[in-house]
Amino acid sequence: VTPHQIAVYEEFARNIPGFMSTAQETSQAGPYMVKPMQTYATDEISQIYDKIAREIEQHLHLAIAPPNSPQVQALHSLLEAVILARNSREIVTALSLLQKAVDGLLEGLTLVPTDQEMMLRYRDCHLLVLKGLQDHRAYGPQWTNKNITKRLIECRDEHRYNIEAIDYLIRSHLVSMQQYDLHVAQAMENGLNYMAVAFAMQLVQRFCVEDKSTAQLNEVSFQADFYNTIETLARIATHSRQAPEGLTTLID
Numbered sequence: 001v002t003p004h005q006i007a008v009y010e011e012f013a014r015n016i017p018g019f020m021s022t023a024q025e026t027s028q029a030g031p032y033m034v035k036p037m038q039t040y041a042t043d044e045i046s047q048i049y050d051k052i053a054r055e056i057e058q059h060l061h062l063a064i065a066p067p068n069s070p071q072v073q074a075l076h077s078l079l080e081a082v083i084l085a086r087n088s089r090e091i092v093t094a095l096s097l098l099q100k101a102v103d104g105l106l107e108g109l110t111l112v113p114t115d116q117e118m119m120l121r122y123r124d125c126h127l128l129v130l131k132g133l134q135d136h137r138a139y140g141p142q143w144t145n146k147n148i149t150k151r152l153i154e155c156r157d158e159h160r161y162n163i164e165a166i167d168y169l170i171r172s173h174l175v176s177m178q179q180y181d182l183h184v185a186q187a188m189e190n191g192l193n194y195m196a197v198a199f200a201m202q203l204v205q206r207f208c209v210e211d212k213s214t215a216q217l218n219e220v221s222f223q224a225d226f227y228n229t230i231e232t233l234a235r236i237a238t239h240s241r242q243a244p245e246g247l248t249t250l251i252d
Contacts, residue, residue: 044137049086052132053079056125065118072118074104075125082129094139095147101129102151105168106159123168130174141173149176153183161199167206177225185228191236197244200229205250 056079065072081100085093104126109119134144148169152160159165169175184203187196207222208230223230230251237247 045089046086048132048135048138049082052129053082053086055128056082059121059125063118063121065115069115069118071108071115071122074108075122078104078125078129091139094133097129098133098144098147099151101126102148102169103155103159105165106152106155106162109162109165109168127168127172127174130169131172134174145174145176146179148174149179149183152180157195161195163199163202163206166203170207181226181228184226185232188232188236190232191240191243194244197233197236197247200233201244201247201250204230204233209250 056075060072060075060079063072063075067073078100081093081097085097105123108122108126130144130148133139134141138144152166152169152175166175170177184196184200187193188200189196191197204226208226233247234251237243237251
């Protein structure tokens, strides 16, 4: 843990029930032990941030990974962003935290995990930040989902087609599907954008074909969510001189 991180944690310990200072840490068995502290009255959004911070700290405490691993360092950075948002309680810092959590999923889950347990903690910490912001006592689903979707649309090309990250966000009900569906359909450029077409095929395969083994309700719901994507893929399959391999079979 860097001196800057220690300073941030000490500031957090003075404000957040359940955190402890570095002086208290040295008397405990581990560096991330949580010691109950006297609680005090806070507003609801502060309580949500406090809960997120405690859960991330608990994940860090339980993680079996070297402190200098990229995932551990990223979670420390995410925790600092939670602390900043909690202390400022400004919508600008909340938006910055949201973007950091989305970017963390898109960038961090692209790596082949060498430690599956750590990767699951990494994923869960980023999702709990977004679900916390989505809470109606914080910023609510409309604001949160709109800004998550905006971030997905505007992110760098090398991370835009991370199917695993998108899957987690969609199944966690963190994406504005109508907006995202239109974006995917338009991004294909009537078949000219091969990467977007391949990604759209992955989405349809995963959500509208493979999910047929689940409840019928889910199948219908996801097919409706990807209406424009499916329609665009169907047009490409029909009118393109060289339709991508497997597209015709997928649409049928």
